[in-house]
Amino acid sequence: MSLQAIKASCSNCNLRELCLPIGLNEDQMQRIDTIVAVRRKVKRGSLLFHNGEPFSSLYAIRTGFFKTCVATEDGRDQVTGFQMAGEIIGLDGIVNDRHTCDAVALEDAEVCVMPFDRLEELSREVTVLQNHVHKVMSREIVREHGVMLLLGSMRAEERLAAFVLNLVQRLHARGFSQSELVLRMTREEIGSYLGLKLETVSRTFSKFVEDGIVEVKQRHIRILDTDALKRIVNSQRCD
Known part of the structure; x- marks a missing residue:
C-alpha cells in the first residue's frame, strides 16, 4: 500500500468544523495540531485498516470515500457502512482494542491520523473536545440503529x-x-x-x-x- 505522511494542520483545514468542535481557542487548536501530526494517503482499493488489526488511532477523512465491511462465513463481503470526507472512521476498534472490520478506500483518499491515547489525554483536559468525541460516538450508534431499522422493516x-x-x-x-x-x-x-x-x-x-x-x-x-x-x-x- 502506498502511504505518504505529511504534516497535518487542523487549524487551517476547511473541514475542521465537521471533524472538530466549534469554540476551541487558539491554544487548544495548537495542541490538537500537535496530536494530529500525520496525514496518510490511501490508494483506491487499498485498506486503511483491517479486521483484527490492533487499534491505535481514529482517522478523520480529509478527501475520498471509504466502505467498511466484514467477511461473512461463506466468504462474501458484507458492507457495514460508507464514510466520506469530514467523517471519523475507526471507532469500531475502541471496545476491544482491535478493529472489527476492514476499511477500504473506494477512491484515492487522504486521512488525518489521530492517535487515540493522546486524543483521550487531551479530551480529559479540554471538556469541549471530550463532549465532541462522545457526540461522534453517539452519532455512530444512532446511525447503526437507523440501519437496523432500515433492514428490519x-x-x-x-x-x-x-x-x-x-x-x-x-x-x-x-x-x-x-x-x-x-x-x-x-x-x-x-x-x-x-x-x-x-x-x-x-x-x-x-x-x-x-x-x-x-x-x-x-x-x-x-x-x-x-x-x-x-x-x-x-x-x-x-x-
Whole structure:
C-alpha cells in the first residue's frame, strides 16, 4: 500500500468544523495540531485498516470515500457502512482494542491520523473536545440503529430512497449539491449494505427513473423530486 505522511494542520483545514468542535481557542487548536501530526494517503482499493488489526488511532477523512465491511462465513463481503470526507472512521476498534472490520478506500483518499491515547489525554483536559468525541460516538450508534431499522422493516423502495436521501444530506453538509451526486460505490455494494440483491437495486433505481423521481446516468444521480423520495421513506408510517 502506498502511504505518504505529511504534516497535518487542523487549524487551517476547511473541514475542521465537521471533524472538530466549534469554540476551541487558539491554544487548544495548537495542541490538537500537535496530536494530529500525520496525514496518510490511501490508494483506491487499498485498506486503511483491517479486521483484527490492533487499534491505535481514529482517522478523520480529509478527501475520498471509504466502505467498511466484514467477511461473512461463506466468504462474501458484507458492507457495514460508507464514510466520506469530514467523517471519523475507526471507532469500531475502541471496545476491544482491535478493529472489527476492514476499511477500504473506494477512491484515492487522504486521512488525518489521530492517535487515540493522546486524543483521550487531551479530551480529559479540554471538556469541549471530550463532549465532541462522545457526540461522534453517539452519532455512530444512532446511525447503526437507523440501519437496523432500515433492514428490519422497510421494503426495497424505502431502503433505497432512505439511502439516497441520507447520502445527499451528508454531502450537502460538505458544500455539495442537494440534488446531484456521484455514487462512489457500486450497486452491488449498495445492495450488500441495504440487504438487497444487485438486481433489486438496479430494478428499484429503474422504477425511480420511470416515476420521474431521479435521473440516473451510470453513477451520476440527479434527484428530480426530493419530496417523492421522502414520501416513499415515510409511507410505512402511514400504512
